[in-house]
Amino acid sequence: MSLHLRCLYTQSLALVVTLLLFTATSGDGDGDAVENITAVLGHSVTFRCPSKHSTSVEGLYIQRVKNDKEEDFINGFYIGRVLNVLPEYRDRTKVNVTELSMEMRNISVSDEGLYKCVVFINNKAEISKILLKVTAEYSVPTITKDCNKPGDGGAGKSCQLSCSAVGGYPQSTVRWTGLNQSLTNVIYNRSSADNESKTWTINQTIVHNCNQPTNISCAVGGSVSHTITICETESFPFVVIVAIAVVLVFVLLLVFVVVMKCCFRGPQRGTQEHTHTYTHTELSGDTKLHELLVTLQIFIKNLNVFCISLFHR
Structure with a gap:
């Protein structure tokens, strides 16, 4: 074997031994055990590094693992050394030497991952x-409804329901409460992420075939909408109620006119001496009756205009 090959063999063997020694002295902490922590977007989180020894430590490195191989140094310390912190972490991370922890502020979605x-x-x-x-x-x-009536292009009554929410993470789905799933059909379902914040917008539209009045709500993630009622039974139309009231008023006025006409005519007189007085009374009653009829015609005309405008709303 040449001297050059012997040197390469020796260097390779030394490298393997060094890696084995580092692995043996690194303890059990590099196993499969992973601590899970959760942070709220825009808030702070603390990374706490466990230590099995009560003696003072020489240093602490907190690194970001990318693609299961690459590691970026986030922050830390080592006695007697000055460590360079990346600009994106310099102003929003702080190391606590005593507690062996690091606080990270203003958390973003891009911070999610393995450390x-x-x-x-x-x-x-x-x-x-x-x-x-x-x-x-x-x-x-936001929950909305658009319900049709029986016969409006379908055999029975149905409601189109929409639910949407924004600004959440991670991606979620719409959950409906109070609906019979066998009577429901999804016609639109879309989720989109914001390019900058990486938060999600969730939209869903369904069609529900009515079988009874139902109180429903929708939820996305941990947020729940207000409750609405769908498939209500048809109440007596307001227009019909008004029309009935108008007819009743007209009938009452007609009865009133007939009664007044009978009262104004008075009893028939048979003697000649009362002819002049009777004629005067009848003329006076006819005049008042005529005025009453004119007033009634005006009132009926106004009622007709009101009813026409009401039915065309």
Whole structure:
């Protein structure tokens, strides 16, 4: 074997031994155990790195794991060294040396992922993993209804219902409460993420075939809409009620006119001496009756105009 090949073999063997020693001294923290923590979008979260020793540590590295291989240094410390922190983390991360923790502020969706804590004690590295999950509450869902009547293009009454919510994370779905799923058909379902904030907008529209009055609501994530009532039974139309009232008023006025006419005529007189007085009384009664009829005609005309305008609303 040539001298050059021997050198390469020796260097390779030394590298393998070094990696084995580092793995052996890194402790059990680099196993499969992962601590899960949750942060709210725009708020703060604290990464706490566990240590099995009570002695003071030499250093702490918190790293971001990308693509299961690449690691970005987020923040930390090492005694006697100055560590360079990336600009995107410099102003929103703070390390607590005593508690072996790091606070990260103004959490965004892009911060979600796997992190690694490396604690250095007596030239040994204790490694633990932390999985950060980000959540954002959806807005209160907007729920709308558009119900048709029996015979309006279909055999029975149905309602088109829509539910939408914005600004949430992670992606969620619409959940309906109070509906019979066998009578429901989804006609539109769309979810879209904002390019900048990565938060989601959820929309869904369904058609529900009515069988009885129902109180319903919809939910997206942990947000719930207000309750609405669909498939109500048809109440007696207001227009019909008004028309009946108008007819009753007309009948009452007609009865009133007949009664007044009989009262104004008075009893028939048979003697000649009362002829002049009777004629005067009859003429006076006819004049008042005529005025009453004119007033009644005006009133009926106004009622007709009112009814026509009411039916054309």
